[in-house]
Amino acid sequence: MSFDAAAKDNYSDCDCLAIAVLTHGDAGGMLYGIDGSHSTDTAANSDSISVDRLLEPIKSCRSLFGKPKLVFIQVSVLFLYGMCFVFWRA
Numbered sequence: 001m002s003f004d005a006a007a008k009d010n011y012s013d014c015d016c017l018a019i020a021v022l023t024h025g026d027a028g029g030m031l032y033g034i035d036g037s038h039s040t041d042t043a044a045n046s047d048s049i050s051v052d053r054l055l056e057p058i059k060s061c062r063s064l065f066g067k068p069k070l071v072f073i074q075v076s077v078l079f080l081y082g083m084c085f086v087f088w089r090a
Contacts, residue, residue, distance in 0.1 A: 007057030016068040017058065025075035 011017070025031045031054060033047035051073065058069060 003054060003057040007061040009063075011061065011063040011067075014063075014067070016070065017064055018070040018072075019058075020072045020074075021054070022074045023076075025077055027077055031073070031075060 021031070023031050023033070025048075029051050030048045031051065033049075055071065058064065058071070
């Protein structure tokens with residue numbers, strides 16, 4: 001289920017929302033799907049989404065207004081320098 005679809009559900013009987021997202025991304029705030037590349041060109045990478053765009057449906061869900069929202073995003077960022085791989089975790 002996508003975030004857009006989930007935001008249309010009724011959560012009136014819930015006390016809070018907790019979400020954990022573990023994925024790959026870049027230092028510019030883009031998150032990649034399972035088929036995404038490590039390109040920073042978002043036009044070439046249709047499987048990427050910004051953190052702001054990911055959270056839009058949560059912010060607009062009427063049945064979650066006034067309720068705590070816990071969102072944990074763990075992103076592994078890969079920087080390539082020549083033939084050497086340097087990993088940085090955010």
